[in-house]
Amino acid sequence: MSTAVPHPEPDGVATRERAPHTETNPLRAAISRRDQPTPPGPVANALTFGWRALLKIKHVPEQLFDVTVSPIIFTLMFTYLFGGAIAGDVQTYLQYLLPGILVQTVLIITVYTGFTMNTDITKGVFDRFRSLPVWRPSPIVGALLGDTVRYSIASTITLGLGFLLGFRAGGGVIGVLSGVVLLLVFAFGLSWIFTALGLVMRSPNAVMGTSMMILMPLTFASNIFADPSTMPGWLQGWVGVNPVSHLVTAVRGLMDGTATFTEVSWALVAAAALTAVVAPLTMRLYRNRS
């Protein structure tokens, strides 16, 4: 406690060299004491972080390359390369494939959420955010909001190309839009997993690798590309419980105008379950990060 004696008087420090006393000094003017603005609410905080995500898209448009080019390549490649072999003719296959490709495209983009988060952490930007008096989950929620913009761009491109190639949506505009919304809801739930990985893994690339390993069995071992009835039994078992299969079935149904309540419910339940389980875990990891 002997070391804890405060300065006897403030003058004790006046002997040291101090900055020149000029009232016109812009530095002095800029950092002098001022009133703090009223703290904004949680929504405003989250939207500000969403704005940041949009700025990043503006400054690093390369990140949209994956979002725009990969759906085009996937759609063209699968339709023309395998369409004839899998479904007999290209048009029939496109009708089957397009909703699935849409799902795959958006789900692959969810991986970037964790990647971006981990980059923020390793660069120290997250430390700054966590030292601010903001609603705690707002950086994560804001990032997820920003991601929906990317999902929407990718969806628009994939659907546009699909219609160009001759995809016909029996469900009409409403069917297509509700299919996309269902997909966005599911993507929001799934991206919590990658956010959690982004918080625990050591480097952005490790996050990317692990996320892809999780995503591959979810997307490829599903009913996106082929009817599961032609698959071996063990694989059919997995495809049957794979939540992505349920999502694809529901999106297909909505776009085709034949969706059942059960199909859509399964996809929503999966999204809700992911959010309910992984979101609190993610927030816990976020709070306790050292």
Add this chain to the structure above:
Amino acid sequence: MANMSTELAVEAHGLVKHFGSTKAVDGVDLAIPAGSVFGVLGPNGAGKTTAVRMLATLLRPDAGSATVLGHDVVRDADKVRGLIGLTGQFASVDEDLTGSENLVLIARLYGYSRPAARARAAELLHAFDLDEAADRQVKTFSGGMHRRLDLAASMVTSPRVLFLDEPTTGLDPRSRNQVWDIVRVLVDDGATVLLTTQYLEEADQLADRIAVVDHGRIIAEGTASELKASVGSGSVHLRLVDPAQRPLAQEVMGRELGVDVQTTSDTSALSARIDGARSAASLLPALLDAGVEVSELSLGQPSLDEVFLALTGRPVDDESDEEQVA
């Protein structure tokens, strides 16, 4: 007690943080008066960053407690966050955004309206000599610009307590001087600054009081002159052309200065603590008379290494104790 906590900007009692078997911070007490600069001086791995992160609410202490302007860093974390600014050891601004966007982002998070945030960003950019960098992506900034933007980002709302973790490490002398000027203006304005550094000179230039930390503990605390008094106010460094002459040079130096002469692992170097330049004046002629070939003779303040040697009896980079085993 209530009276005391109003005078202290930062107070800590028995702060502890362990990572596995590493005792990063191992029982630290602090009492930093409001309006002063407190320097935390220590080598890499001493626990400086860990301590700062606990005080800035980023890390939960394993034991002990700390308050900032009377608010507990764990229980009233949000309150504390509204009062502090933090500039971490590694620049924490978004490299993809421009200088201006980074500051607008922070200002918006504090609750500034869009136009007010833009005006505040412009004001800070001007004050920190970053006008021409306003619309450039941060990844194109030089090290000094990066650091200044980082500091500006910590001062959007003029925090009452500012934590600066090694703010000048890796900067060129000009940028370092700019950072020092910023700290001086801040303190002139009544803010409290806790600054960590590896350089005694920096702590000497800026800090009212200095705590020397090692292995998570404070091993000495006092003003710069008190610390220097414990090691001698300056030192003389000698470098020889021929390492074989070191015993001879050591003997001459010891005789002329009347103090112990230290040898280091560098076989052609010698150094000794002295009380002022005057006592070293006769050293060079004496060495030349004795036939010692001198390649370099310099006077300087004691370095962190010398403070360390004096306080702990071992050099800074000596990791022979528990750290190696862990």
